Amino acid sequence: MTHGHLPEGVAALVGGEAIATARVDALLRAIPPRDEVPGPDAANGADKVRCDTEPHQGRGEPRDQPQAARRSQTALAERQRRRWATQVVVADELAHRACAERGLTPPARAEPHTLAVDEADVADLGSIVAVVLAYSPAARTLLAHLTDEQNLPEAAVRDYYDRNRDRFLTQDALRRGVDPFSGAAPADFLPYTDVRDGIAHGLRQAAGRRAFFAWLDRARADVVYAVGHEHPGDPSHPDHEHRH
Template sequence: MTHVHPSDGAAAVVHGEILAEERVDALLEAVPARDRETRPDALARAERQRRRWATQIVVADELARRACTERGLEPSAQAAPHVLAVDEADVADLGSIVAVVLAYSPAARTLLAQLADEQDLPEAAVRDYYDRNRDRFLTQDALRRGVDPFGGAAPADFLPYADVREGIAHGLRQAAGRRAFFAWLDRARAGVVYAVGHEHPGDPSHPDHEHRH
């Protein structure tokens, strides 16, 4: 991986433009460390990794801002960095960095919403989901009676397709939007050059690297 020299005052170069290290510092100051290391060497390593983690968040925010500008989207104003509340389910579904990016960046949330809206969702896909996941659409009465959705259930034991269609379509569109967001972020990050000390936490070119979600 190519790097820029930290004396440039840059955390990264994003498609040819400097991303100031100050933006990473601001996020680090606002979000307290959760590591409980006490040994000096372990604490130093944790802080190095925290800086790399914060850089990924700020870079993704910058990329999302630019993408919104290109698309004519207007995200809400960016608040000052603050302690982020991230749902554990989102971390499991999205990975820790993307989950935090979406919690932190109005631009990223705006872009994700736009990508979800752009997804073409054929009616056949919605109906197929309903037909293949019958256990999710049992009525409350059928659930109380312990009805087996895949054997012995009557049509009346299921919520009508018309009643649940919009919910299914929304969920499928959101899932497709997230996949499109992942693909966009992977492409956009290809044009980023990181300063030494700001590499991705999982980049094997630095000795502290680790890969986790």
């Protein structure tokens, strides 16, 4: 990731074209910060959205900390929030262009709106990608396209079934406490034909997400960010924050 002193009013350059800070500001206004100093679960002010780019609070509650320390934490949290929002806006722009390149009908660019993202998606995808998919119609269109492209061999589906026998016990076997790996009878498991489509769907979804992650990493490699709009985890800025 690169960053530099871009013209005023420009948050980033995507393919040499400017992404206005006004787009980032609009997203920040749509998702205001909480009144208290944000913690790791409060990046965008929405209860259901967890962002892992916010700083830890430290030992004391904000109200117990010196006023200067609270101001410093608030300033850091706001800087990280701006960087986080820039990533969301840039990813929306990249997805819009990727749809056009693939001959997909690009949806309208995302309009700022209050977001509600399930915490399970944050855990699976990471906070930025989870919010991008909630925010950006183009990102969802691209993800669906990449998922449809996945070629899933039948052998992979069967292998998943064979390696994860504990997931396919019958209700009766579960009630009896059957050990799926020792002493279980064939009748204790749901038939492969009954669960095959569900397994295939889950594996294809996972493969599509991996393809989306790989696309996003490649697509944003050449983005140039204005100072103050870098990726929250970019170690080239002094107050970066990156946790998994």
